[in-house]
Amino acid sequence: MEIWINPACSKCSSAVSLLDEAGAHYTVRRYLDEPPTAAELTGLLDRLALEPWDITRTGEPAAAGLGLAGWARDAATRTRWIDALAGHPELIQRPIITADDGTAVVARTPQAVRSILTTPPPGGPRADNSPT
Template sequence: MEIWINPDCSKCRSALSVLDAERAEYTVRHYLQQPPTAAELREVLCRLDLAPWHLARLGEPVAVELGIADWPRDEPSRDRWIEAMAAHPALIQRPIITADDGTATIARTPEAVRQALSRLSEEK
């Protein structure tokens, strides 16, 4: 599994603590330094079963600068949102766990991390 984190984020550090406590095997991706491509974002959105505007952090300064909160939230606008998040990864919710079973989780709570781990252990 891979976890996309910002090391300055308390929720990311908490997710890592849960993974470590559970002795999970994972790879860390510092997504601000290694931004996901638009294709990777499309894949993660598909795994999450979310529209891109549900993954966006609208309170970020770059979101305000882009006026993203006022963008249309419809199918023709999907690519615009995805391209913005690929160009400005600070817009992406964090942390995100992408599991080897094809699932993904926005792991903002310890419970969400544990649910992701539970799904994986059930697969084994």
């Protein structure tokens, strides 16, 4: 299991604490120091079953600088969004946990963190991956 964090983020600290309390084995990725590639983001989005705009922090100054508010949210602009996230990792929602079984979750709530620690029913989803 891997958790992508910004150490200055309280939600990231809370998620790490919950993983520790559960005795989970995980690695920490400080994604601002080790930004994901566009290919990694594409794979992550597939695991999350989300689109890039779903995990974009649109209130960040970089989002305003890029004019993200005016970008279309469709298949034709998907690559542009992914490239923006790869080039400006501060725009990526946090924390994100990727599990060894191929699932992933935007872990902004305790429930989302706990969902990645439990075994889902066969064929069932782990949790609502929607960022909050």
